[in-house]
Structures are given as C-alpha cells and as structure tokens.
Amino acid sequence: MSRVLCVDDEPAILRLLSVVLAHDGHEAVPAATGREAMARLAEGRIDAVLLDLGLPDRDGLELVSAIRAAGPVPVIVVSARSDVAEKVAALDLGASDYLVKPFDGDELRARLRAVLRQSGGGTGGPVVHGPVAIDPARHTVTVEGRPVSLTPREFSVLQCLAEAGGRIVTHAILLERVWGKAHREDVEYLRVAIRALRIKIEADPSQPRLLRNEPGIGYRLDASD
Amino acid sequence: MRFRVLPYLEALVGLVVVTWLATAHPAVLDLASAALLFLLPVLLGATRGGVGPGLFAALGGAAAYNFFLIEPRFTFQVHRLDNLVSVFVLVAVALVTSRLATRLTAREAEAREQARLSAEVAELSALLAGSPASSALEQGLAALSARYGAIRLLDGTHLPEGDAAFSPLDLSAAAWSAHNGDTTGHGTEVMPAADWTYLRLAPKNRTDSGIAALARPVDGATRGQVELEHLAELALLLGQCRDRDQLENERSERERLKQADELRRTFLASLAHDFRTPLTVLSGRLSELAPTSEAARDALGAARRLERLMADLIGAARLESGALAPVVDSIDLTDAVAAACAALAVPPGISLARAVPADLPFAAGDPVLLHHVLVNLLDNALRHARHRVSLKAEAAPDRILVHIDDDGPGIPKAERERIFQRFQRLDGSDRDSDRGADGTSSGSGLGLAIVRGFAEAMGMTAAASSSPLGGARLTLSLPPFRGTAR
Numbered sequence: 001m002s003r004v005l006c007v008d009d010e011p012a013i014l015r016l017l018s019v020v021l022a023h024d025g026h027e028a029v030p031a032a033t034g035r036e037a038m039a040r041l042a043e044g045r046i047d048a049v050l051l052d053l054g055l056p057d058r059d060g061l062e063l064v065s066a067i068r069a070a071g072p073v074p075v076i077v078v079s080a081r082s083d084v085a086e087k088v089a090a091l092d093l094g095a096s097d098y099l100v101k102p103f104d105g106d107e108l109r110a111r112l113r114a115v116l117r118q119s120g121g122g123t124g125g126p127v128v129h130g131p132v133a134i135d136p137a138r139h140t141v142t143v144e145g146r147p148v149s150l151t152p153r154e155f156s157v158l159q160c161l162a163e164a165g166g167r168i169v170t171h172a173i174l175l176e177r178v179w180g181k182a183h184r185e186d187v188e189y190l191r192v193a194i195r196a197l198r199i200k201i202e203a204d205p206s207q208p209r210l211l212r213n214e215p216g217i218g219y220r221l222d223a224s225d
Numbered sequence: 226m227r228f229r230v231l232p233y234l235e236a237l238v239g240l241v242v243v244t245w246l247a248t249a250h251p252a253v254l255d256l257a258s259a260a261l262l263f264l265l266p267v268l269l270g271a272t273r274g275g276v277g278p279g280l281f282a283a284l285g286g287a288a289a290y291n292f293f294l295i296e297p298r299f300t301f302q303v304h305r306l307d308n309l310v311s312v313f314v315l316v317a318v319a320l321v322t323s324r325l326a327t328r329l330t331a332r333e334a335e336a337r338e339q340a341r342l343s344a345e346v347a348e349l350s351a352l353l354a355g356s357p358a359s360s361a362l363e364q365g366l367a368a369l370s371a372r373y374g375a376i377r378l379l380d381g382t383h384l385p386e387g388d389a390a391f392s393p394l395d396l397s398a399a400a401w402s403a404h405n406g407d408t409t410g411h412g413t414e415v416m417p418a419a420d421w422t423y424l425r426l427a428p429k430n431r432t433d434s435g436i437a438a439l440a441r442p443v444d445g446a447t448r449g450q451v452e453l454e455h456l457a458e459l460a461l462l463l464g465q466c467r468d469r470d471q472l473e474n475e476r477s478e479r480e481r482l483k484q485a486d487e488l489r490r491t492f493l494a495s496l497a498h499d500f501r502t503p504l505t506v507l508s509g510r511l512s513e514l515a516p517t518s519e520a521a522r523d524a525l526g527a528a529r530r531l532e533r534l535m536a537d538l539i540g541a542a543r544l545e546s547g548a549l550a551p552v553v554d555s556i557d558l559t560d561a562v563a564a565a566c567a568a569l570a571v572p573p574g575i576s577l578a579r580a581v582p583a584d585l586p587f588a589a590g591d592p593v594l595l596h597h598v599l600v601n602l603l604d605n606a607l608r609h610a611r612h613r614v615s616l617k618a619e620a621a622p623d624r625i626l627v628h629i630d631d632d633g634p635g636i637p638k639a640e641r642e643r644i645f646q647r648f649q650r651l652d653g654s655d656r657d658s659d660r661g662a663d664g665t666s667s668g669s670g671l672g673l674a675i676v677r678g679f680a681e682a683m684g685m686t687a688a689a690s691s692s693p694l695g696g697a698r699l700t701l702s703l704p705p706f707r708g709t710a711r
Contacts, residue, residue: 016509080501084593102505105512188555206559206581213560215592
C-alpha cells in the first residue's frame with residue numbers, strides 16, 4: 001500500500017485515478033494545482049507522483065524538476081500532450097515514466113509498480129530483471145541461468161536499462177551514459193547495440209519481449225509479460 | 226583652355242617694376258644681378274597663367290634687359306654673345322616653370338573632382354542606408370535623377386519590350402549589359418547610338434542582375450569615361466539596396482509563414498488535448514466496469530474507436546494544414562513493428578503473424594509518423610481479414626519493403642489508388658464492414674489517406690495490390706538510412 005500524489009486540474013480525472021489506484025490498494029492524494037502538489041509533497045509520506053503537465057498555475061515540466069529537486073519521489077507524467085519532444089523533455093528532467101491520456105488502467109498500475117519497486121532498491125549488487133540477471137561487479141550477464149557474453153558497450157546499455165527497472169530511458173540518456181556526451185544524437189549507434197543485444201538475450205530477436213522501444217523516445221527493459 | 230588676359234597684365238606689371246628697379250639704381254645692381262631680377266616676372270607669369278604669360282614675360286624681360294641695360298643702351302643690338310645666354314635662360318625658365326605649374330593645376334583639379342565623386346558615393350550610401358527599406362530605393366533614384374537626368378530600373382530578364390521609350394537598339398544594348406556585364410548604350414563603346422546608357426545593378430559575376438537605364442544628357446553632350454565609371458559605381462549601390470529590399474521582403478514573408486504554421490500547430494495540439502481529457506475519463510471509467518458488464522465492454526470499444534478516429538482526424542488536419550514536420554532518424558523496423566503491434570488489440574479469431582529479418586538494414590523516417598502509418602495499415606488489415614493478417618519486411622535494392630497482407634475480400638484493381646484518397650470507402654464491398662469486437666461502425670475513411678500522406682512526407686510510398694493470402698496486400702516502401710547528415 002502506497003500513497004500516490006495525483007496532480008490534475010480535472011476533478012473527473014482525479015476521481016478516475018483514485019479508482020484505478022484503489023485496485024492495487026494504493027491511496028490517491030489529490031492536488032489540483034502545482035502549488036497544492038508541492039504543499040502535499042512537503043507534508044511527506046508520498047511514495048510516487050502522477051503528474052499532469054497542463055496545470056493552471058505552473059508549467060508542468062518545471063514542476064517535474066521541482067519535485068525531483070525536493071526529494072527522491074518518483075514522478076510519472078500522465079498527460080494529454082503526446083508531443084515527442086515534451087515526453088523526452090519530461091524524462092530527461094527526471095520523470096520516471098510518461099503515459100499519454102487516454103491511458104489504460106492496467107498499464108498505469110504496471111508502470112507504477114515498476115517505479116515503486118525501483119525507488120526501494122539499492123545499487124551495486126546484482127540486478128535481476130525477469131529472466132535477465134546482471135552482476136555489475138563481475139561484468140557478467142545470465143539469461144535464465146545461461147551465461148551470455150556481451151561486449152562492454154552492450155553490457156553498459158543493458159545495465160543502464162536494468163537499473164531503470166522497467167522504466168523508459170531516453171535515447172539521449174542511453175547514448176550519453178554509454179558513448180559519451182558527444183554522441184547524444186547518434187541514435188543509430190544505439191540501434192546497432194540493441195539489435196546485437198536482442199540476438200543474444202531475446203528468445204526471438206524479431207519479436208522482442210525484453211527490450212522494448214517507444215517510437216522516438218527510448219528503450220525500456222520490460223519483462224512483465 | 227580659355228584665353229585669360231589677367232596673367233599677361235600681371236606679367237607686364239612685373240616687367241615694368243623690375244625694369245624700373247634695375248634702371249633706377251644702376252649703382253646698386255650690377256648687370257648679372259639685374260638679369261636675375263628678370264626671372265621674377267617669368268616665374269610669376271608661368272605659374273599664374275602657364276606657357277603664354279610665361280613666354281611673354283621671358284621675351285619681354287629679354288627685350289627690356291637688352292634695351293635698357295646692355296650697352297649700347299636704348300638699342301636692341303647685341304654685341305657680346307654671353308648676353309644672348311640670359312635670353313635663353315629666361316625662355317627656358319618660362320617653359321619649365323609653366324609646364325610644372327600647369328601639371329600641378331591639373332592634378333589639383335583632378336583631386337577635387339575625385340573628392341566630389343567620392344562624396345557623392347558616400348552621400349548616396351548614407352541616403353540608402355538611412356532610409357527605411359521600403360522607400361530607400363525610391364529616394365536614391367530621386368537623388369540621382371535630380372543630378373544626372375531620368376533613370377529607370379529594368380529587370381534584366383524581362384526587358385520592357387513595347388515601351389515607346391526604348392527603341393529596338395536600346396533593348397539590344399540593355400540585353401547586352403544584362404548578359405555580358407558591360408556598361409552599354411550612349412557614351413560607351415557598345416551601341417553608342419542608343420538613347421540611354423545601361424548600367425548593371427549587380428557585379429559582372431551575377432547573372433540575375435537588374436539594369437539601370439540612364440537617359441542621355443539633355444544638353445546633347447556625351448558622358449566621359451570617368452563619369453560613366455562613377456555612374457556604374459552608383460548603380461551598384463542602387464542594386465545593393467534593391468537586393469536588401471528583396472531580402473527584407475523574403476524574410477518578413479518567411480516570418481509570417483512561420484507564425485501561421487506555429488498557430489496551426491498550437492491549435493491542433495490543443496484540439497487533441499481537449500479531446501483526450503474527456504476520452505480518458507470515459508474509457509478509464511468504462512474499463513473499470515468492463516469485466517462485469519457487457520454494456521460497459523461495448524461502450525469501451527466505442528470509446529477506443531473514438532480515440533482512433535480522433536487521432537486520424539487530427540492527423541488529416543496536420544497533413545491538410547502543412548503542419549507536418551518529419552524528423553528523420555534511423556529506424557529499426559523490429560522496433561517499429563513491435564511498437565505498432567503493441568498498440569493494437571487483435572480481435573478474437575484473427576491471427577497476426579510478423580516476420581522482420583534480424584539483418585534488415587535500418588530505414589530512414591520519423592519514428593512517430595511511421596508508428597501512426599504502421600498502426601493504420603495493421604488496423605486496416607485486421608478490420609478486413611477473415612482469419613489471418615501477416616506483416617513481412619524485406620530488403621529490396623535501395624529500398625526496404627513492408628507488406629501487410631490479409632485474407633479478406635481484397636481490393637479490385639480499379640480501386641487500388643482510390644482507397645488512398647480521403648473519405649474513400651469501397652461502396653458495395655465489405656471493405657468497410659465492421660470487424661471490430663464491439664459491433665460499432667469502424668473506419669474513418671481517413672486511415673489510408675493518412676498512411677499515404679505521412680509516408681510521402683517521409684519519402685516513403687504506399688501502394689495496394691493483391692495478397693498471396695487471398696485478400697489485399699498493402700506495401701510500404703521505405704528509404705534506407707544513410708547515416709546522419711552532420
């Protein structure tokens with residue numbers, strides 16, 4: 001049971017969110033404005049934030065940074081804006097995930113589970129994600145117990161995705177972490193590495209079930225189905 | 226050079242004074258010093274009036290010297306040869322000095338003229354630069370016309386044929402200037418019989434130059450080389466001003482289009498936003514009820530369809546308004562196909578098979594637009610299939626092909642182009658019959674029009690043919706990715 005701050009200026013959406021969250025036993029804490037959201041957050045005991053970007057009193061993207069600056073609470077943007085640039089901006093500013101309205105209740109709960117799981121986890125030890133287990137200390141990867149040999153770049157990409165714990169990681173962030181700042185826009189580097197990774201870890205590389213792409217945004221490591 | 230009397234008078238006065246000085250005080254001045262005195266009127270005459278007065282003073286001085294000072298005095302007889310020397314010296318000094326003085330005067334006049342021309346260029350520059358772009362050219366033309374006579378600006382590529390002011394010879398001269406880059410017409414070496422002089426508005430190396438036509442001087446004179454060169458320079462200034470004017474116009478036009486574009490984009494984005502909020506509540510509430518209520522399931526299906534129709538309508542509006550700005554990047558079709566399949570619900574009783582080779586080259590396209598295209602193509606196939614839909618990607622020479630097949634009724638040959646037009650549904654066939662699980666009508670009639678519109682915006686093509694599965698085959702042809710253009 002978690003307390004989830006829901007920020008949206010539409011009362012009907014807030015009521016819908018509280019029903020969707022109640023399914024998993026979460027408690028919805030409603031806020032209609034950016035100011036109210038920051039006040040609720042300051043009161044504490046908030047485990048995650050569902051944030052609409054179109055708020056009456058404050059720019060949504062700015063609020064993403066403000067919430068991230070205030071503490072380690074994960075933010076999922078739930079917006080009616082489907083602009084790729086805006087999604088990427090929100091993710092790069094520290095949002096954990098991005099859902100476009102109209103969203104699917106099951107999907108929202110799955111994404112929320114992923115961020116809640118992640119925010120509790122530590123770093124340094126082995127990361128297990130579905131059939132994939134990554135040991136950063138030993139630089140080894142196993143898929144269903146079977147060791148897989150990866151190049152250093154492939155390993156870094158997989159590690160980045162695994163550390164995000166099912167959350168989407170933008171192309172730019174992956175490229176920057178693995179190839180360096182100068183290559184933030186060389187998406188084809190990433191495509192080549194992902195293709196090679198799929199051949200090594202996916203059961204059917206042409207129908208990927210682990211390494212998922214969101215067009216124009218980035219990749220996620222998702223073993224949920 | 227005009228004949229001027231004054232320098233002669235001055236020389237004469239000088240002679241009289243010097244002669245008086247030399248004769249009045251013979252005790253003070255000896256003969257040689259007196260001869261030197263006679264140089265003064267020569268210098269005076271030569272510098273003030275040139276060769277004429279100089280020689281006049283020299284010969285007059287020699288005569289006076291001989292007559293008044295040399296024995297026998299008061300005669301012009303010369304007894305000793307060395308007296309002749311003084312005559313020669315006086316003449317030589319007169320010649321040399323006058324030559325030097327004339328040259329100096331000419332130089333001075335030249336410099337003054339040069340300064341005047343430079344000042345005129347600077348004046349015109351300042352006038353053109355200081356006036357608002359819209360009226361600068363007009364003001365510059367007015368200023369030049371006031372000084373040099375009528376000036377008209379001609380378009381180098383569309384000469385004013387049929388204009389009574391320009392004879393056929395004049396038009397030829399103008400065309401010559403436009404094409405060969407010379408100054409032509411009256412006063413020049415090229416077709417000097419023309420009534421106008423033609424000056425280029427742009428340097429020789431530019432082919433799109435306009436021409437300034439300058440009427441011949443009213444007094445019937447012919448303009449000199451220097452003046453023509455100066456006018457050519459002024460014409461270039463006018464040309465620069467005209468270019469600036471044009472650039473300014475183009476820039477403001479671009480700015481206007483950009484703003485209109487921005488407005489359309491914002492409008493479409495807010496339209497999508499306003500549709501989505503109520504749809505979210507609708508489908509969200511319904512999907513919570515769906516597991517227990519058939520009515521809710523039906524309504525949910527309808528709400529989902531509404532979402533798709535809205536996306537299509539907005540897509541069509543973006544195409545229509547030209548607000549589409551594809552961002553081309555590398556695309557792994559494995560990614561694109563997986564994302565499209567994940568976004569669709571496959572109706573019960575239909576199978577969706579897909580085959581994307583692992584070594585397929587990357588395609589070039591906008592990932593978001595391509596997603597919309599693939600979703601629409603698959604949705605179309607799923608709605609018309611009886612049992613099977615298949616997606617197959619393959620590499621062709623210089624292209625990547627994606628075939629989407631169904632085992633539905635297919636598309637008659639005659640209709641294969643028409644289905645990509647807006648609001649086209651095939652009458653009398655069940656191409657538009659419902660295949661959705663919800664029992665509501667499906668298909669906006671926009672789906673395939675958007676496929677074609679988006680595809681073409683990204684340099685792809687979409688075409689229909691018949692499928693080995695028995696139904697329709699829709700083929701999307703994508704260009705391969707050739708690396709970033711950076």
